[in-house]
Amino acid sequence: MKILLIAPSSGCWKGLGRHRLFNGKTFRFSMLSLLSVAAVTPDNYDVKLVDEQIETIPEDEDFDLIGITVMTATAPRAYELCSLFKKKSIPVVLGGFHPTFNPEEALSYADSIVSGPVNGAWVRLLEDFKKGTLQKIYYGCFDGTFPKKTPKHLLNKKGYLSIHTTYATLGCRNHCDFCSIQSFYKGKRYLRTIDDVVEELKSFDEKFVMFIDDNLTQDRDYIITLLKAITPLKKKWITQASVEISDDDELLSVMRDSGCIGVFIGLESFSESALCSQNKIIKSPVYYKDAVKKIHSYGIFVEAALIFGFDTDTVQVFEKTLQTIEDAGIDALQASILTPLPGTKLFEAMKDKIVDTNWEHYDYKYAVFEPAQMSREELMAGLEWINKKFYSLPRILKRVFRWLFIPAGFKYFYYPLGLNIAYWGRQFRFQVKGFNPAKHYEINKLSQYRTLASETRAVSELLKCKTVH
Numbered sequence: 001m002k003i004l005l006i007a008p009s010s011g012c013w014k015g016l017g018r019h020r021l022f023n024g025k026t027f028r029f030s031m032l033s034l035l036s037v038a039a040v041t042p043d044n045y046d047v048k049l050v051d052e053q054i055e056t057i058p059e060d061e062d063f064d065l066i067g068i069t070v071m072t073a074t075a076p077r078a079y080e081l082c083s084l085f086k087k088k089s090i091p092v093v094l095g096g097f098h099p100t101f102n103p104e105e106a107l108s109y110a111d112s113i114v115s116g117p118v119n120g121a122w123v124r125l126l127e128d129f130k131k132g133t134l135q136k137i138y139y140g141c142f143d144g145t146f147p148k149k150t151p152k153h154l155l156n157k158k159g160y161l162s163i164h165t166t167y168a169t170l171g172c173r174n175h176c177d178f179c180s181i182q183s184f185y186k187g188k189r190y191l192r193t194i195d196d197v198v199e200e201l202k203s204f205d206e207k208f209v210m211f212i213d214d215n216l217t218q219d220r221d222y223i224i225t226l227l228k229a230i231t232p233l234k235k236k237w238i239t240q241a242s243v244e245i246s247d248d249d250e251l252l253s254v255m256r257d258s259g260c261i262g263v264f265i266g267l268e269s270f271s272e273s274a275l276c277s278q279n280k281i282i283k284s285p286v287y288y289k290d291a292v293k294k295i296h297s298y299g300i301f302v303e304a305a306l307i308f309g310f311d312t313d314t315v316q317v318f319e320k321t322l323q324t325i326e327d328a329g330i331d332a333l334q335a336s337i338l339t340p341l342p343g344t345k346l347f348e349a350m351k352d353k354i355v356d357t358n359w360e361h362y363d364y365k366y367a368v369f370e371p372a373q374m375s376r377e378e379l380m381a382g383l384e385w386i387n388k389k390f391y392s393l394p395r396i397l398k399r400v401f402r403w404l405f406i407p408a409g410f411k412y413f414y415y416p417l418g419l420n421i422a423y424w425g426r427q428f429r430f431q432v433k434g435f436n437p438a439k440h441y442e443i444n445k446l447s448q449y450r451t452l453a454s455e456t457r458a459v460s461e462l463l464k465c466k467t468v469h
Contacts, residue, residue, distance in 0.1 A: 001045050001065070001130070002064050003063065003065045003067060004058070004061075004067070005047060006034075006050050006068045007053075007068075008078045008081060009077065010360050011360055011363060012429075013053055014052060014077070015052070015053065016054075016429070017053045017054030017055075025422075027422065028159060029210055030212045031051060032150065033069045035151060035152065035154065035155075037067060037095070039151060040123060041123075042126065047151075047154065051156070054156060055159075059084065065090070065092075065129060066093065067092075067093045069094075069095055070097070071098055072362040073363035074098075075105075075360075083109065093114065094106045094109070094110040094112075095114035097180055097343065098359075099114070101180070101342040103115060107137070111134060112125065113136070116140035116142075117140035117185075119140050119142050119145065120139075120142075142185070146196065149200050152164075164209050165210045167192070168222075168223070169219065170185060170189070170190040170213075170214075171184075171188050172218065173188075173189055175187070178338060180342075180343045183343045189218065191222055194222075197226060198230055207234070207236055209236070211237060211240075216239040217241045217251065218242065224254050227257075227258040230259075231259070236412070238262040238263065239263060240264045241264070243265050243267060261300060261301060262301040262302070263301075264303045265302060266305040267304045269313075270321060289327060289329070293329065296329065298407065301331040303332035303333070306321065306334070308337055309337050309367060309379050311373070313371070313372075313374070313379075315373070315378055317382070318437065318438065319438050331399060331420075332423065335387055336364035336383070337366065337367050339363075339364050339368065354368055355369060356369075365380070367379040374437055381433075381440075382435075384433055384434025385434035385437075387427065387432060388433075392424075396420045396421070400413060403416060
């Protein structure tokens with residue numbers, strides 16, 4: 001029995017990997033969701049995996065079952081594929097975050113959906129499918145078991161920065177209103193056995209590894225034990241972590257010694273009121289500069305995630321943020337627009353503000369709601385502007401000079417440099433333009449002032465004329 005597993009792509013990402021230059025390869029590094037599905041599929045099934053960013057879906061090939069992982073932004077494309085395969089009388093199963101939080105919508109296109117984690121659902125689904133009794137919904141319930149390894153041979157190795165990605169934990173205990181991780185995993189955390197993680201890393205034939213954990217360092221005792229266990233492997237690795245690691249010298253020391261060269265940290269905003277509005281409980285933004293400096297002192301680079309569009313954000317936020325992140329020494333920036341994804345508290349809170357229900361626009365680059373203190377156009381233009389400014393060649397070169405003088409920077413500066421160049425190239429590929437809304441606002445105000453002054457002078461002249469006559 002043949003199964004086709006698909007990671008659909010939409011918008012500017014569809015087929016991006018087929019371009020020779022600036023093809024987004026740096027940003028394609030994890031297919032762990034579908035690889036996990038393939039890992040729990042019984043051996044008597046023939047599984048093929050297709051990533052639509054780099055491959056064409058084999059529409060003419062015969063399959064018995066189609067499985068598609070769906071994020072909100074890829075939902076329209078997933079539904080399009082459902083219609084395509086239904087015409088061929090091939091059953092389609094949808095899984096992932098979007099079908100989990102929008103089951104009725106997903107079932108209007110698919111034959112069945114997996115709600116929640118694949119554990120406890122996929123094998124039952126396959127058994128029912130084989131018997132001809134496929135149900136509409138299968139509820140996954142994570143039982144704490146992890147595949148010992150994932151079938152990386154199913155991936156086209158040339159299409160990725162690295163196929164050597166892994167994870168040690170699932171879930172996050174934070175309760176950020178804009179994040180769907182907490183809802184998907186019900187606020188729980190799951191930890192792999194340290195021996196399994198070590199054995200998987202040993203099997204990787206590359207030195208560079210990525211931990212695709214939502215927050216690798218949230219369980220301190222576990223991660224310190226794990227990192228000490230992988231230190232002899234002499235890998236170089238990056239991951240996501242919380243800014244609070246800057247308060248923990250022992251943890252930073254172990255991270256450095258085990259090969260950590262970079263962390264992705266969700267700072268989200270430099271406004272404390274904005275963070276509080278989203279139930280984001282972390283170190284106060286006034287300490288971010290010191291936190292970055294401390295992390296740098298251990299030879300670890302910092303990529304920051306920032307979000308724009310909070311109610312407290314005005315048109316000045318982009319210019320102020322650019323200056324702040326440069327002063328803080330941020331090495332790379334992932335900027336996005338506040339996006340109310342289904343399944344989040346933010347989605348429920350913003351329902352009355354949402355004006356764009358095209359799921360394809362829920363990719364963090366569109367303003368799908370009316371901001372409080374600027375227009376949607378200004379919010380999107382500001383996002384593009386700060387990306388272009390931060391990843392301008394002069395600023396990148398300035399950062400290169402700085403990287404050479406942090407501990408171990410001379411040895412590993414090419415890691416953040418490669419990331420910066422990839423972001424720089426993305427500006428060309430996606431034709432990013434944008435403008436500074438603050439300047440636009442000032443020009444508009446000046447224009448309004450001049451118009452008002454002109455009208456005032458005209459009225460004054462008219463009054464003078466009437467007085468003379």
